[in-house]
Amino acid sequence: MEARLFALQRLSAIVMAPLVLFHLVMIFYAVRGGLTAAEIVARMQAGWWMPALYGLFAVAAAVHAPIGLRRILREWTVLPAHVVDPAMVALALLLLALGLRAVAALVGAGA
Amino acid sequence: MADGSAEIPAETDGEGTGGTLTVRIWRGREDGRFETYAVPARQNQTVLDVVTEVQRAHAPDLAYRFACRVGVCGSCAMTVNGVPRWTCRTHVRRVAEEGALTIEPLANLPRLKDLACDMAPFFENWQAAGGAFEGSATRADPPARVDPESGARKAVDAAVECINCGVCYAACDVVRWDETYLGPAALNRAWTLVQDERHAGRAATLEAALGQGGCGSCHAQGSCMAHCPVGLSPTESIAGLKREGYGGFNLWSALLGRR
Numbered sequence: 002m003e004a005r006l007f008a009l010q011r012l013s014a015i016v017m018a019p020l021v022l023f024h025l026v027m028i029f030y031a032v033r034g035g036l037t038a039a040e041i042v043a044r045m046q047a048g049w050w051m052p053a054l055y056g057l058f059a060v061a062a063a064v065h066a067p068i069g070l071r072r073i074l075r076e077w078t079v080l081p082a083h084v085v086d087p088a089m090v091a092l093a094l095l096l097l098a099l100g101l102r103a104v105a106a107l108v109g110a111g112a
Numbered sequence: 113m114a115d116g117s118a119e120i121p122a123e124t125d126g127e128g129t130g131g132t133l134t135v136r137i138w139r140g141r142e143d144g145r146f147e148t149y150a151v152p153a154r155q156n157q158t159v160l161d162v163v164t165e166v167q168r169a170h171a172p173d174l175a176y177r178f179a180c181r182v183g184v185c186g187s188c189a190m191t192v193n194g195v196p197r198w199t200c201r202t203h204v205r206r207v208a209e210e211g212a213l214t215i216e217p218l219a220n221l222p223r224l225k226d227l228a229c230d231m232a233p234f235f236e237n238w239q240a241a242g243g244a245f246e247g248s249a250t251r252a253d254p255p256a257r258v259d260p261e262s263g264a265r266k267a268v269d270a271a272v273e274c275i276n277c278g279v280c281y282a283a284c285d286v287v288r289w290d291e292t293y294l295g296p297a298a299l300n301r302a303w304t305l306v307q308d309e310r311h312a313g314r315a316a317t318l319e320a321a322l323g324q325g326g327c328g329s330c331h332a333q334g335s336c337m338a339h340c341p342v343g344l345s346p347t348e349s350i351a352g353l354k355r356e357g358y359g360g361f362n363l364w365s366a367l368l369g370r371r
């Protein structure tokens with residue numbers, strides 16, 4: 002289990018590393034080009050690949066963050082494993098739901 | 113020393129230099145206390161010499177461990193002025209602070225009596241990390257021919273001279289705060305076995321070293337490497353285990369639980 006979580010966190014990091022750069026570039030592009038919120042949403046909806054990339058980003062973040070936080074909580078706090086582990090599963094589900102909800106809203110699925 | 117005085121200066125002949133060394137030594141178990149002793153300061157003495165002198169001259173009931181006195185057996189490690197060290201090869205003049213020494217048992221291990229700690233958790237972790245050698249040949253077979261130039265054998269060479277003193281275990285912050293962590297020495301041992309082509313249980317050893325409390329818990333702070341008295345780098349061994357376990361396509365194997 003520990004080996005799988007270790008591998009999962011590294012894999013999700015591999016996925017996220019280029020996506021973080023992509024996301025930063027997108028932010029600079031949108032801000033410097035003076036795009037409005039409406040224009041950004043319109044471009045998100047223009048193709049399949051923007052929602053796909055951000056969906057992948059949301060999934061990877063939901064996998065990556067709770068594994069690392071679990072490590073920190075186990076090492077640095079007195080919380081026992083049977084408290085930390087379910088809490089981190091809940092956090093993963095929460096991050097996944099929030100992330101995918103945001104992507105869905107941008108592509109207009111929720112509207 | 114009249115005849116030898118030409119070669120050996122008088123101040124290095126082991127006689128007192130006139131000063132006094134103040135030695136605080138832990139007495140008792142976990143709920144013990146420090147007691148202070150005064151021993152003659154000598155030009156050339158090790159911390160183990162000082163402990164022995166305290167026992168002989170002041171405290172016959174002082175408990176401590178040693179055997180070889182020359183840095184081979186790994187039994188005399190203690191905490192000296194807050195730092196884990198092999199006391200038989202640690203010269204007082206290098207570590208004394210204003211003529212004083214504070215000597216405690218190794219950290220991160222249960223205290224038994226005075227300077228002796230319980231090494232059982234340390235060695236149980238060796239077992240838990242898959243540290244038992246499993247032969248792949250019988251005594252009827254010829255000795256294995258291991259190429260000394262092979263990468264695996266060179267990796268073993270770099271890590272195999274561990275004297276089991278427990279200094280790295282006492283120096284490791286992760287051992288201190290994570291009771292499941294197997295520790296640097298046990299993982300260093302596992303690395304030498306994973307690289308040993310004669311070891312029949314390489315997959316099981318790797319599995320144990322990657323599992324609960326294994327190399328994934330290491331933060332690579334390098335305290336083990338900084339304090340190892342024989343200059344080994346358990347940090348590097350642990351990094352090797354990670355490469356072996358998670359490098360390249362092994363990342364997928366680890367994810368799927370296959371080896």
